[in-house]
Each structure stands twice: as C-alpha cells, then as structure tokens.
Amino acid sequence: MSVKKIAVLAGDGIGPEVMQEAVKVLDAVQSKYNVKFEYKHALVGGAAWDDFHSHLPEETLNICRESDAILFGSVGGPVREQDTDKWCGVEVNSLLGLRKEFGLYANLRPAKLYPALAFASPLRSDISSKGFDILVVRELTGGIYFGRPKGRSGAGETETAFDTMIYSRAEIRRIARVAFDTARKRRNKVTSIDKANVLTTMVFWRQVVEEIAGEYPDVEYEPMYVDNAAMQLTKNPQQFDVMLCGNMFGDILSDEAAALTGSLGMLPSASLADGSFGMYEPGGGSAPDIAGKGIANPIAQILSAAMMLRYSFNMAAAAESIENAVEDVLNDDYRTGDIWQHGSKRVGTAEMGDRILKRLES
Ligand code: IPM
Ligand code: MG
Numbered sequence: 001m002s003v004k005k006i007a008v009l010a011g012d013g014i015g016p017e018v019m020q021e022a023v024k025v026l027d028a029v030q031s032k033y034n035v036k037f038e039y040k041h042a043l044v045g046g047a048a049w050d051d052f053h054s055h056l057p058e059e060t061l062n063i064c065r066e067s068d069a070i071l072f073g074s075v076g077g078p079v080r081e082q083d084t085d086k087w088c089g090v091e092v093n094s095l096l097g098l099r100k101e102f103g104l105y106a107n108l109r110p111a112k113l114y115p116a117l118a119f120a121s122p123l124r125s126d127i128s129s130k131g132f133d134i135l136v137v138r139e140l141t142g143g144i145y146f147g148r149p150k151g152r153s154g155a156g157e158t159e160t161a162f163d164t165m166i167y168s169r170a171e172i173r174r175i176a177r178v179a180f181d182t183a184r185k186r187r188n189k190v191t192s193i194d195k196a197n198v199l200t201t202m203v204f205w206r207q208v209v210e211e212i213a214g215e216y217p218d219v220e221y222e223p224m225y226v227d228n229a230a231m232q233l234t235k236n237p238q239q240f241d242v243m244l245c246g247n248m249f250g251d252i253l254s255d256e257a258a259a260l261t262g263s264l265g266m267l268p269s270a271s272l273a274d275g276s277f278g279m280y281e282p283g284g285g286s287a288p289d290i291a292g293k294g295i296a297n298p299i300a301q302i303l304s305a306a307m308m309l310r311y312s313f314n315m316a317a318a319a320e321s322i323e324n325a326v327e328d329v330l331n332d333d334y335r336t337g338d339i340w341q342h343g344s345k346r347v348g349t350a351e352m353g354d355r356i357l358k359r360l361e362s
Pocket of ligand 2: 251252255
C-alpha cells in the first residue's frame with residue numbers, strides 16, 4: 001500500500017469547514033484505492049497570526065516541505081478589518097509566499113459550466129445553454145507579480161511607483177509545454193493570451209509560444225490579444241479549450257471565466273511544480289461573512305482534492321470517481337445556498353459532503 005503525505009492548510013474563513021468535507025471524501029478513497037493518506041494540519045493566513053505573528057510561519061513551511069502535496073483551504077479576513085496587522089496582506093503573504101517557496105509555476109484553473117447549473121450563469125441563455133469547459137493555464141511565479149525592480153521613489157508630484165513585467169525564454173517554454181501537454185488530454189486546442197501589439201514582453205511571449213506550438217502539430221494553436229479574449233469569453237466561450245496566460249492576464253481572465261460558470265464555490269485549482277508536488281485550492285475566497293455557519297459550498301474543496309489525486313498522486317480513476325459523484329449529486333438536485341434554485345433541495349456544508357460520499361461509495 002502506498003502512503004501519501006498531505007499538508008492540510010485549512011486557513012481561515014470557511015476554509016476549516018469545507019476542508020473537513022474534503023478530508024471525509026479522501027478518507028473514503030483510501031480503502032477503495034489501496035492508499036493511505038497521512039494528514040499533517042498546519043496553520044496559515046489569519047489562523048496562523050495569533051500564534052505566530054506571521055501568515056506563513058516556518059513551522060507550516062516545514063510541514064509542507066515534508067509532504068507530497070498541499071491541500072489548501074482559503075485565507076482572507078473581513079473587509080472592514082483589512083488594515084489591521086492580522087489581516088493586512090494576508091493573501092499575498094500566504095499565497096505568493098507558498099508559490100515562490102515551492103516553485104509552483106503552473107496554475108491550472110478549470111472553469112466548467114455544469115448543465116445542471118446553467119441557470120446560475122450571468123450569460124444569456126442561448127450562450128450558456130451550449131455549455132463550456134475551459135482550462136486556464138496560468139504562469140504563477142513570474143511576470144509582473146515578481147519582476148524586479150518593484151517599488152516607489154520620490155515624493156510629491158514626482159513620486160512614482162513601478163513594477164516590472166519580465167519573462168525569460170525558459171519560463172515561457174515550460175508553461176507553454178504544460179498548456180500543450182494538457183490540451184492533448186482534452187480537446188487539442190491552445191489559445192495563447194498576450195498583448196503583443198503593445199508590450200515587448202508579450203511580443204517575446206508570442207514568439208516563444210509559437211516555437212513550442214511547432215512541437216505539437218496535432219494541437220490547434222491560436223494567439224489572441226487579452227482584450228479580445230475578455231470579450232470572446234462572454235460572447236462565445238465554447239471556442240476555448242486551454243487558455244494559456246502569463247501571471248497577470250491569467251489572474252484576470254480566470255476570474256472572468258469563473259464568474260461565467262455562475263458558481264465560485266464549484267471551482268478547484270492546482271498549482272504545480274516540476275515533478276509531482278503541487279498545491280490544491282478552491283477558487284472562491286474565504287467568505288468570512290458566512291464562515292462558521294455550516295452553509296458554505298464544499299464542492300470546490302472536494303474537487304481540489306480530486307485534482308491532487310490526479311496530478312500529484314497519479315490516481316486518475318479515483319479523481320474521476322469523485323468528479324462523477326459531485327455531478328451525480330448536482331443532478332439529484334442537492335444544492336448549497338450559492339447554487340440553489342427554486343424547487344431544488346437546499347443542503348448545508350456537511351450534508352453536501354455526505355451526499356457526495358454516499359454517491360462515491362455506491
Ligand atoms: C488569485 C488571487 C491572488 C493572485 C492574490 C490574492 C494574491 O487573486 O489566486 O488569483 O492575484 O494571484
Ligand atoms: Mg485572482
């Protein structure tokens with residue numbers, strides 16, 4: 001029997017309660033797939049602050065270093081408290097810190113419109129009824145987020161602030177390969193997002209992606225300007241399979257694609273390093289307004305655990321069985337408040353987890 005070590009970083013907000021459901025589902029996978037999961041719980045974000053005065057304590061990093069994967073919940077405090085020490089910069093400190101520390105350069109963000117949830121999409125019904133299934137592949141450890149120099153100088157009217165958008169050939173090549181390899185397992189199309197009509201970095205991005213595209217003659221390749229992509233997402237999302245983006249454009253377009261599915265509580269994500277190490281986290285935030293009420297949707301966290309099985313533990317069959325169980329429960333019309341519609345059965349966090357578990361075991 002193989003043993004997998006999982007660093008469980010539930011974080012704050014709804015993190016702990018949705019994490020509980022994901023762990024429940026993972027527990028059920030163990031016996032069926034002859035694997036043992038060893039969970040090591042560690043604090044991150046606001047949850048780490050009181051004990052450590054840090055959003056990402058060394059103790060937590062050490063637990064992650066000794067693990068095969070990180071299952072992450074969520075971080076981010078109440079809006080009115082964002083300026084306090086405890087909550088100031090909590091997302092940047094926790095997430096960017098982990099991404100850089102573990103070299104998690106490949107961020108996979110699926111945005112899939114479930115037929116059962118098409119009603120929740122803000123798209124016009126003639127567009128949403130066709131459904132869509134997009135995977136945003138976002139570069140996560142480079143670009144304008146991390147480029148140097150970065151800072152402020154001067155004072156008064158001449159005070160300036162600056163960031164640096166920078167990509168090396170090696171950085172573009174490795175994320176492009178992830179996009180093309182992934183497209184081969186999907187519908188064989190990569191749309192590469194850039195701003196090559198204005199930015200030098202993006203002229204280079206397009207050139208390097210094109211070189212990689214040449215290595216994948218079986219995968220359709222199309223470059224697209226980011227402003228057009230933002231528009232095309234709302235007019236004709238069906239045209240996209242894999243969207244390959246740099247760090248900042250991927251941040252923006254993945255939120256747009258997520259919003260079009262109508263349900264942030266449904267979307268998982270994976271952030272991968274070279275090899276099999278990865279961090280898995282739900283797309284929605286910490287939702288402090290509903291934290292502790294037992295009404296949050298645990299599906300994004302459960303599907304993030306499924307992605308962990310697929311990408312870090314090479315357990316595609318187990319991942320698929322979880323994904324199918326989620327779809328079954330939706331088709332059975334069980335809904336948390338965020339995806340509820342008149343006539344369907346409203347359930348809380350724990351019952352949603354139980355329903356998925358039951359489907360998984362049936
Ligand atoms: C995301 C978030 C983060 C990002 C923030 C919170 C640092 O928006 O994961 O998309 O910009 O990458
Ligand atoms: Mg974002």
